[in-house]
Amino acid sequence: MVETSHPGNIGAAARAMKTMCLYDLGLVQPKEFPDPVAFARASGAADILENAQQFGTLTEAIADCQNVVGITARNRKLSAPVVTPKQLMQQMLNDSEHHQAAWVFGRERNGLSNEEIDLCTTVCTIPSNSEYGSLNIAAAVQILCYEWHVAQLETQYEAFKDSPPPLKSLAPVGEKEGFYEHLWQALDKIEFLDKDNPTPLMRKMRRLFDRSQMSSAEINILRGILKNVLKQ
């Protein structure tokens, strides 16, 4: 949860998680935490608040993750593929044994920034009323956790279902960010970046390379190429 304003929402999110067997809560610069209001709303899920990890930035919070899912109500241009919660759970079930995943929930008032969305490998939007789609953040957490729990239950009773081939080993976000930083430098050097407005190009590059689900070995090759470009 990124920069949550109201401690009650953190507590309600913890309760939502625990009811659906999810336990690892990460908080990026919460406005007020720990706070008695959070514990009151958490009800029997105080343990999740006690074990919640706090981070200074989203990048730190997701450094170990390969799958980073931004939960957003808004339509985003040039974002990662947008999936529904049900589609997301199918993706995650196909991958759950292989990769560390995080769901990223934004601020109550204005959600996630474009820069934060850029860190995500998938964007998930909860279908809602086109005239009033403003879900409370803990309600959104509840829906995602519920869908995950139900999706897992469904697989337990469908043990004979053909499983898709496992995904290959993905590079963690920290390595990917290192690559994008390196790519920026190289594009700058060859004067391909629009210095006044470099973001659209970099965002397109992110979408392109994120879709390819790079391994650590592939990132090393790409960074070798960039190193040679910078040497020219």
Add this chain to the structure above:
Amino acid sequence: MVETSHPGNIGAAARAMKTMCLYDLGLVQPKEFPDPVAFARASGAADILENAQQFGTLTEAIADCQNVVGITARNRKLSAPVVTPKQLMQQMLNDSEHHQAAWVFGRERNGLSNEEIDLCTTVCTIPSNSEYGSLNIAAAVQILCYEWHVAQLETQYEAFKDSPPPLKSLAPVGEKEGFYEHLWQALDKIEFLDKDNPTPLMRKMRRLFDRSQMSSAEINILRGILKNVLKQ
């Protein structure tokens, strides 16, 4: 909602309903209502609170309904058939007679009484953690309303079913081959290619970029980059 103790939960339930296009809220002997806390938590769903009907008994509240669904966390003996939310929505969608339906949510502390459950034609239990299944009541309202909204969308749009998102428009092979030829030249120029054995690297590049399913527009950007590399 039967004898809800906390007005905040009534407001949160109203918000949950409106986000999923449900509007008719009935309150059976709420402890505190109307109340400013309810309106604060309702956020943009104040209209639902303003139009909420109040009743003295559950029997009065459901007098016009043919389908009455009790939402309960507990296992009930001798109750109506227990369904999951997804099963419930299928039943409701299949109700060709279009009967008037009500979902009945009980008290925060102890849910619905056996007598109230006896008034229900169906009982629905949200799958949850067997060790801590205590959902907040507004969170339970959110899940039910969400499932109803999604079930309706699924009947309208194929896209909401559990299928992967549609592929974007892919570049034709000729364009991709032009890109790989161009990439070869650039890698050669920056002296990254092993001249004696360039094939393994080019094969890795192909695998990487093929996985990302490039569009024609993306190939044009990438070739722009390569052109600048060759100009250095």
